Amino acid sequence: MSREKARELRKAFRHNVAMLAGRYQESQSDQYPVEYRQREGAAILKELNGLEAGLSRELLLWNYAQRAEASRLRSSDPVGDAATETRRLREQLEASSLAEQYPSATQARNILLPEARRLIETGNLERAQVYLNAAKKHGVMDGSSEREINRILDRTVPHRYKAVAIEVAAVDELELARRDIAEARVTHKLGTSVEQVRASTAVKLADYKRQQEAVVLEQQHGITLPPAHE
Numbered sequence: 442m443s444r445e446k447a448r449e450l451r452k453a454f455r456h457n458v459a460m461l462a463g464r465y466q467e468s469q470s471d472q473y474p475v476e477y478r479q480r481e482g483a484a485i486l487k488e489l490n491g492l493e494a495g496l497s498r499e500l501l502l503w504n505y506a507q508r509a510e511a512s513r514l515r516s517s518d519p520v521g522d523a524a525t526e527t528r529r530l531r532e533q534l535e536a537s538s539l540a541e542q543y544p545s546a547t548q549a550r551n552i553l554l555p556e557a558r559r560l561i562e563t564g565n566l567e568r569a570q571v572y573l574n575a576a577k578k579h580g581v582m583d584g585s586s587e588r589e590i591n592r593i594l595d596r597t598v599p600h601r602y603k604a605v606a607i608e609v610a611a612v613d614e615l616e617l618a619r620r621d622i623a624e625a626r627v628t629h630k631l632g633t634s635v636e637q638v639r640a641s642t643a644v645k646l647a648d649y650k651r652q653q654e655a656v657v658l659e660q661q662h663g664i665t666l667p668p669a670h671e
Contacts, residue, residue, distance in 0.1 A: 447503050447614035448671070451621050454496045461489055462629030489631055493622045500618040507611035514604035532571050539575035549581040557586055566590050596662055609664055613651075617669055620647040 468481035543552050553576040560569035573586060595605045623643035626632050632640070651666065658664045 444610050444614055444667075447500060447610075447618070450496060450499050450503070451614070451618055454492060454618075454621060455625065457492055458489065458625040458629065458631075461485060461492065462625075462631060465629070465631060486632065489625075496618055496622065500615050504611045504615045507607050511604040511607040511611070514600050514607070517600060528567075532567065533574075536571050536574035536578070539572065540578035543575070544579075546579045546581050549576040549579040554581065554583050554586070557583065561586055561589055566593060592661060602662075605662055606664060609658060609662070609666075613666060616647060616651065620644055620669065623647070 465482060465485045468485060469478050473481075539553065540549075543549060553572045557569045557572035557576070560566070560572065569586065570590060573583060573590075576583065595601045620643070623640040626637055626640040627644060630637060648669075651669070655666045658666065
């Protein structure tokens with residue numbers, strides 16, 4: 442997976458807006474009549490709206506394709522060798538056996554789930570999953586334990602880690618495109634003063650949100666976000 446296409450789209454947008462801004466500033470020169478300035482300014486701002494809509498549309502299509510690829514990777518649990526497949530079958534049988542040994546929802550909550558949590562803490566994810574699956578057979582779920590297992594697997598299993606990286610990049614590029622749109626209006630002083638203030642606020646909020654997300658991604662997945670204009 443590469444961010445290259447998304448980056449090219451964003452770079453082209455920034456270039457086109459800069460060219461548009463030059464035309465806008467020239468059209469607003471005092472050497473032209475007020476009517477001309479108003480007419481040309483409105484036409485150029487309409488072009489800007491088209492550029493913004495085009496970037497959003499292209500990035501959404503790119504984002505959709507990336508998420509589809511991530512979903513494919515997440516669901517692609519490779520067929521293992523004979524030993525791996527035998528282990529999986531054994532774990533299924535063990536889950537069924539545990540469910541029979543503790544045949545009530547109360548026992549699942551009081552015995553199976555605590556043991557699953559203990560196994561997660563010791564790093565024995567496969568055994569923990571057996572106990573969680575046994576509890577599920579009685580309709581007892583533990584979303585927190587499931588999320589913790591998935592978090593660890595997302596960081597340690599290659600095809601799952603790649604899926605996470607794709608999902609992160611897809612969301613990040615979409616947010617960066619929205620930031621580019623707002624920043625362009627601020628940088629080139631395009632639109633009304635109210636629109637520019639709104640855009641400036643949007644850029645600041647986007648930067649703050651991205652800084653916070655960067656810390657979480659680094660801690661949870663070991664993923665580092667690139668600079669906004671890389």
